Amino acid sequence: MLDTLIPILRARCTGASRAWLDGEMAAAxxxxxxxxxxxAYTVAPRRIGRASLALSADERELVAAHDPELALSQWTVxxxxxxxxxxxxxxxxxxxxxxxxxxxxENGDAREQQSWLRSLPMFPAPERFVAQAIDAxxxxxxxxxxxxxxxxxxxxxxxxxxxxxxxxxxxxxNTIGMSRIVGLARRLNPELSRMAADYVKERQAASRxxxxxxxxxxxxxxxxxLRQEARS
Amino acid sequence: MRIFDPHVHMTSRTTDDYEAMAAAGxxxxxxxxxxxxxxxxxxxxxxxxxxxLVGWERFRASQFxxxxxxxxxxxxxxxxxxxxxxxxxxxxxxxLEKDGVVAVGEIGYDDQTDVEEQFFGEQIELAREFGLPILxxxxxxxxxxxxxxxxxxxxxxxxxxxxxxxxxxNEETLPLVLESGCWAGHTIYPHTKMDEHRMAALVQKYxxxxxxxxxxxxxxxxxxxxxxxxxxxxxxxxxxDGAIEKIVWxxxxxxxxxxxxxxxxxxxxxxxxxxxxxxxxxxxxxx
Numbered sequence: 001m002l003d004t005l006i007p008i009l010r011a012r013c014t015g016a017s018r019a020w021l022d023g024e025m026a027a028a029x030x031x032x033x034x035x036x037x038x039x040a041y042t043v044a045p046r047r048i049g050r051a052s053l054a055l056s057a058d059e060r061e062l063v064a065a066h067d068p069e070l071a072l073s074q075w076t077v078x079x080x081x082x083x084x085x086x087x088x089x090x091x092x093x094x095x096x097x098x099x100x101x102x103x104x105x106e107n108g109d110a111r112e113q114q115s116w117l118r119s120l121p122m123f124p125a126p127e128r129f130v131a132q133a134i135d136a137x138x139x140x141x142x143x144x145x146x147x148x149x150x151x152x153x154x155x156x157x158x159x160x161x162x163x164x165x166x167x168x169x170x171x172x173x174n175t176i177g178m179s180r181i182v183g184l185a186r187r188l189n190p191e192l193s194r195m196a197a198d199y200v201k202e203r204q205a206a207s208r209x210x211x212x213x214x215x216x217x218x219x220x221x222x223x224x225x226l227r228q229e230a231r232s
Numbered sequence: 233m234r235i236f237d238p239h240v241h242m243t244s245r246t247t248d249d250y251e252a253m254a255a256a257g258x259x260x261x262x263x264x265x266x267x268x269x270x271x272x273x274x275x276x277x278x279x280x281x282x283x284x285l286v287g288w289e290r291f292r293a294s295q296f297x298x299x300x301x302x303x304x305x306x307x308x309x310x311x312x313x314x315x316x317x318x319x320x321x322x323x324x325x326x327x328l329e330k331d332g333v334v335a336v337g338e339i340g341y342d343d344q345t346d347v348e349e350q351f352f353g354e355q356i357e358l359a360r361e362f363g364l365p366i367l368x369x370x371x372x373x374x375x376x377x378x379x380x381x382x383x384x385x386x387x388x389x390x391x392x393x394x395x396x397x398x399x400x401x402n403e404e405t406l407p408l409v410l411e412s413g414c415w416a417g418h419t420i421y422p423h424t425k426m427d428e429h430r431m432a433a434l435v436q437k438y439x440x441x442x443x444x445x446x447x448x449x450x451x452x453x454x455x456x457x458x459x460x461x462x463x464x465x466x467x468x469x470x471x472x473d474g475a476i477e478k479i480v481w482x483x484x485x486x487x488x489x490x491x492x493x494x495x496x497x498x499x500x501x502x503x504x505x506x507x508x509x510x511x512x513x514x515x516x517x518x519x
Binding site for chain 2 (some may be wrong): 098106108135138139140162163166169171172195198199202203205206207
């Protein structure tokens, strides 16, 4: 993945930002001080900008060759630079990766955490970070929630059912389209259907609008029950 | 009519809010401990927060003629950080003895995880040990199930329902809570939870017994005048003043005073407003 990200980033750099990026990639080594890496992680947008990554069709194909569920459609160049910094660290010294990755996430500001969550599916053995990903879903900062919940294959791959269901329900509460949850169709389950059906009833009892795509997660049996209750 | 707002997070509000609340007739408030919009990472943040609830914030309220009480507890969101949660639980006994602490809360379920249930249960036991009622938050998501689980847990632990205030009810949960014997709180919010008109309809349907309303004003979109605004809507809906006064004054006073930690006699007078007073050399007039 790193080999794909670097040319994508270099193509979006000018002289100074390219020098910074190349310097960061060269700095990845087993002995690199953690503080040095964390500082680079934080400063990335000031060095390389905050523009949308806006992949070309060819670039999208290259990314999809690594992971067909990874679209990077919401990514910015600093997200990609931060991903590259951590992936370079992972290949330089796999034994320190977990510690360094957590150091970037913990005490990261909302944007740093957003970058981190977006790049999570690319990390080696990403399932070791499932606790951080679940905890990120508790945020009140909607863009941060979206970084894990939307256009991100991680939750469908690694969340236990209960946490996955909470993520879907929180997306519905925030009127986030169900189509943005990667892998939703294969994680549908009866408990999620029950929770969503209860939410429909709660909204109707309050005379409030029901999210139109909530029916994507409600099983036909529960939907029929709701229709019948609405008639009676 | 005197008004008691039994759930309002004044730490997040301005002095303009205090002035408007006092002018609208709010004479006493309860500020439940809760989370700050983003998770705390060290126990020291809780120490300072609890200290401000029993210290500076109470003083600040008094400077506007409002009696300030609080509840102390670990909120369910932050219960999901088990190491930190354990450290916070260890702090609680000291704070639960302090003057002006009238319940354990907000406790309850949020994501409805196993660790939330663990710390919820432990705090119910603390409430029993310290002779306090409990103020229970119910989840935004999967609320009906969360309310059913709350009632089941309170029942399983044998905690008295009359000392249990289950908050943030809606049309789906109110009948369950009333049936359980617990008290039923309603948070009147500008966009979510409950609004004034739906609240008036619920009172017309279920009556005023064990029914309580609050603003839960905090750092989000919320309004510390929602209790007086609900009074106006209930009046225009034809609900008599006796029932309204029960909901906005007698019920919360009865709930929080039942174990003696709130003395109703204290509510007969308002704190004298003397803005030359200081709290640890700090005063609301600044300068």
